[in-house]
Amino acid sequence: MSGEHSAVHPADAHTTIVVSGAREHNLKNVSVEIPKRRLTAFTGVSGSGKSSLVFSTIAAESQRLINETYSAFLQGFMPSQSRPDVDVLEGLTTAVVVDQERMGANPRSTVGTATDVNAMLRIVFSRIGDPYVGPPNAFSFNTASISGAGAVQFEKDGKIVKERRDFAVLGGMCPKCEGRGSVSDFALDELYDADKSLAEGALKVPGFSMDGWYGRIFGALLPMETPIRDFTEQQLHDLLYKEPTKVKVEGSNLTYEGLIPRIQKSMLSKDREAMQKHIRAFVDRAIVFTPCPDCGGTRLNEAARSAKVNGLNIAEASALQITDLAEWVRSIDDPGLAPLIANLSHTLDSFVQIGLGYLSLERPSGSLSGGESQRTKMIKHLGSSITDATYVFDEPSIGLHPHDIQNMNELLLRLRDKGNTVLVVEHKPEMIGIADHVIDLGPLAGSAGGEVCFSGTVEGLRASGTLTGTHLDDRAKLKESVRKATGAIEVRGADQHNLENVDVDVPLGVLTVITGVAGSGKSSLIHGNVSNREGVVAVDQGAIRGSRRSNPATYTGLLDPVRTAFAKANGVKPALFSANSEGACPECKGAGVIYTELGVMATVESTCPVCEGRRFNDAVLEYTLGDKSIADVLELSMSEARDFFATAEAKIPKAVKILDRLVDVGIGYIKLGQPLSTLSGGERQRLKLAIHMIEDADTYVLDEPTTGLHLADVENLLGLLDRLVDAGKSVIVIEHHQAVMAHADWIIDLGPGAGQQGGRVMFEGTPADLVTAKSTLTGEYLAAYVGA
Numbered sequence: 001m002s003g004e005h006s007a008v009h010p011a012d013a014h015t016t017i018v019v020s021g022a023r024e025h026n027l028k029n030v031s032v033e034i035p036k037r038r039l040t041a042f043t044g045v046s047g048s049g050k051s052s053l054v055f056s057t058i059a060a061e062s063q064r065l066i067n068e069t070y071s072a073f074l075q076g077f078m079p080s081q082s083r084p085d086v087d088v089l090e091g092l093t094t095a096v097v098v099d100q101e102r103m104g105a106n107p108r109s110t111v112g113t114a115t116d117v118n119a120m121l122r123i124v125f126s127r128i129g130d131p132y133v134g135p136p137n138a139f140s141f142n143t144a145s146i147s148g149a150g151a152v153q154f155e156k157d158g159k160i161v162k163e164r165r166d167f168a169v170l171g172g173m174c175p176k177c178e179g180r181g182s183v184s185d186f187a188l189d190e191l192y193d194a195d196k197s198l199a200e201g202a203l204k205v206p207g208f209s210m211d212g213w214y215g216r217i218f219g220a221l222l223p224m225e226t227p228i229r230d231f232t233e234q235q236l237h238d239l240l241y242k243e244p245t246k247v248k249v250e251g252s253n254l255t256y257e258g259l260i261p262r263i264q265k266s267m268l269s270k271d272r273e274a275m276q277k278h279i280r281a282f283v284d285r286a287i288v289f290t291p292c293p294d295c296g297g298t299r300l301n302e303a304a305r306s307a308k309v310n311g312l313n314i315a316e317a318s319a320l321q322i323t324d325l326a327e328w329v330r331s332i333d334d335p336g337l338a339p340l341i342a343n344l345s346h347t348l349d350s351f352v353q354i355g356l357g358y359l360s361l362e363r364p365s366g367s368l369s370g371g372e373s374q375r376t377k378m379i380k381h382l383g384s385s386i387t388d389a390t391y392v393f394d395e396p397s398i399g400l401h402p403h404d405i406q407n408m409n410e411l412l413l414r415l416r417d418k419g420n421t422v423l424v425v426e427h428k429p430e431m432i433g434i435a436d437h438v439i440d441l442g443p444l445a446g447s448a449g450g451e452v453c454f455s456g457t458v459e460g461l462r463a464s465g466t467l468t469g470t471h472l473d474d475r476a477k478l479k480e481s482v483r484k485a486t487g488a489i490e491v492r493g494a495d496q497h498n499l500e501n502v503d504v505d506v507p508l509g510v511l512t513v514i515t516g517v518a519g520s521g522k523s524s525l526i527h528g529n530v531s532n533r534e535g536v537v538a539v540d541q542g543a544i545r546g547s548r549r550s551n552p553a554t555y556t557g558l559l560d561p562v563r564t565a566f567a568k569a570n571g572v573k574p575a576l577f578s579a580n581s582e583g584a585c586p587e588c589k590g591a592g593v594i595y596t597e598l599g600v601m602a603t604v605e606s607t608c609p610v611c612e613g614r615r616f617n618d619a620v621l622e623y624t625l626g627d628k629s630i631a632d633v634l635e636l637s638m639s640e641a642r643d644f645f646a647t648a649e650a651k652i653p654k655a656v657k658i659l660d661r662l663v664d665v666g667i668g669y670i671k672l673g674q675p676l677s678t679l680s681g682g683e684r685q686r687l688k689l690a691i692h693m694i695e696d697a698d699t700y701v702l703d704e705p706t707t708g709l710h711l712a713d714v715e716n717l718l719g720l721l722d723r724l725v726d727a728g729k730s731v732i733v734i735e736h737h738q739a740v741m742a743h744a745d746w747i748i749d750l751g752p753g754a755g756q757q758g759g760r761v762m763f764e765g766t767p768a769d770l771v772t773a774k775s776t777l778t779g780e781y782l783a784a785y786v787g788a
Contacts, residue, residue, distance in 0.1 A: 019089060042423065043710075047667070063097075120344045133303050148166070181362075197225050222235055267282075326357075329348060393425065479742075498758055509728070514734045516762070521758050536697065537697035544679075551674055585610055639668035666717070721733070
């Protein structure tokens, strides 16, 4: 009997996630075992296949299987997913993906609403707020107060009964700004040129061309040949403010609407961050947002603002920095609310521990950086009662100061210790170091990657001889001599967000690194005072927007000179060499794949049988340039394409110039025709960097260019920055990576803390001086990094 008791229970034998024969993207038949209820780090150069294995294979299949447990009706509303290209996946658990995607761009979404903290706070105010206002909804700026009355008819005991019913919903939304907190005013001279007529193109609003239907609709109500300056008062009112009105144009019933209501519906209903670049530029010029005069920017109506708890109303509580809000919550002494207060305090403490204590609940979620968004999403999961789930993180160290990485490590270990499997795609040695297990992919990127180079412990990785193992203990050295500045950008009285009237000179002609903990004011200082100056090009962390047809060749503008060269060599028109135009394969319309919609089941994606994925029709593929068709060119990697376009038969200097930059930033392995949707976060960031470097600028501002970079690639990035400075450019980098700090000519360190505890310049000088002084948090960590 004793033997039976000591035997392992069958349910406890499932200790690994088994992946066998994974071929998603560039994975080469990968088979690997991942221990459950442990923290596993996935390492390797950018593009080696980490995301393909973790996100596109393991997490994707887990989520697909869970979706299939829902009813067919519900599945119809869910994103369809096809099965990943893998032979066997065993031991999967529920996958929770915490990625770098910025949070929703809904103008009414805030840090409070995105994390359920607002929901808990509303209950507190509805229960103990003085005076009593109403239920929790009475404190919600997303719920409008409405009331009504009318006759209703229903069946009761087989008889038709008619009754008059009244109804009312009590909400907290400010009626003037509709819960947005700001109202817009229009600069009329940015909407139209008063000296021109409509027919002459007086309107400056994007998309309002008078050549098409808009011209005919406007012509039905307004004089097209009269300069706007000479419009009557009524005509000007109709142009700007007229409510939707039916008009008859050439026998068709159409709707005319004034410029301002139309702009409000089509443009201002979106968050600024979600707008296309040219729309955003117009909105910035034409529309001035000011705090709502009725609610003072709080988004809430007067009733919601009247109730107070411990001296604060809900708007004042939401405006507090989370560190201060946590203290205020702890001061609430009400036995009936004790469990809720404990839960609320725990959530707010998690914000502080994760390095986001400087945020406030009223902060719009669309204004958070990728790293901040990822950590805000983490807050939800830290308080979750679910265990035995698989949490998948995409570079959680992004945007974190070395000091904050320690806190993040503790949180990841807390998730693991609750009995969860934690999978982390990561490059930072500080985060790889805490892993129970490491899987290193490579050996290189793209087609030269996709293999498991090592699987084992961190110590085993160090001794493995792989690229990651070799570079794991790399430490950059301080430069022996630094460059001298040739001038300076003077910033005076900077007070955006948490900056405290900052005066600083940002040197020119050198490599300047802006450091400080997350939330110390780095982005506010640079993007608010330097990026908008003439001759300055800023590369931020914003996502690349493009359809599944977009690829590096179309995104960078490389395809234009290539199409022109093909057309010239073959005596035909350039449109033939566009997969989105005349040259497209008629079967797949130039997509290269056929998408088969199977109703409520997953959409199946299959290679087009006619063009075999080459995207062009047969006639176009007959035309060549230097013995290659347009489809062959799109299959080349950027490095191969650069060599090809430098040859005599296919010489395109403009293409070579663009490709030089792309290879320079370390993405020479990516194919020209690879869909943008398959690129990793780091690859997209560097693609943007390469495009901006093609622009002729005097000063470059780079926001965390090491994002997604392998330890071995950071050295290449530093070489690229050096080449820019040596060519006479000024480079300003907002960065947390100690290798970049050590390589700087000048460091500006902000702090000492985040939010209200930040916003001051703590140090200006060379990296060597910062290390010697050790006077700031950054100085201490940099000194430890360089071994001083």
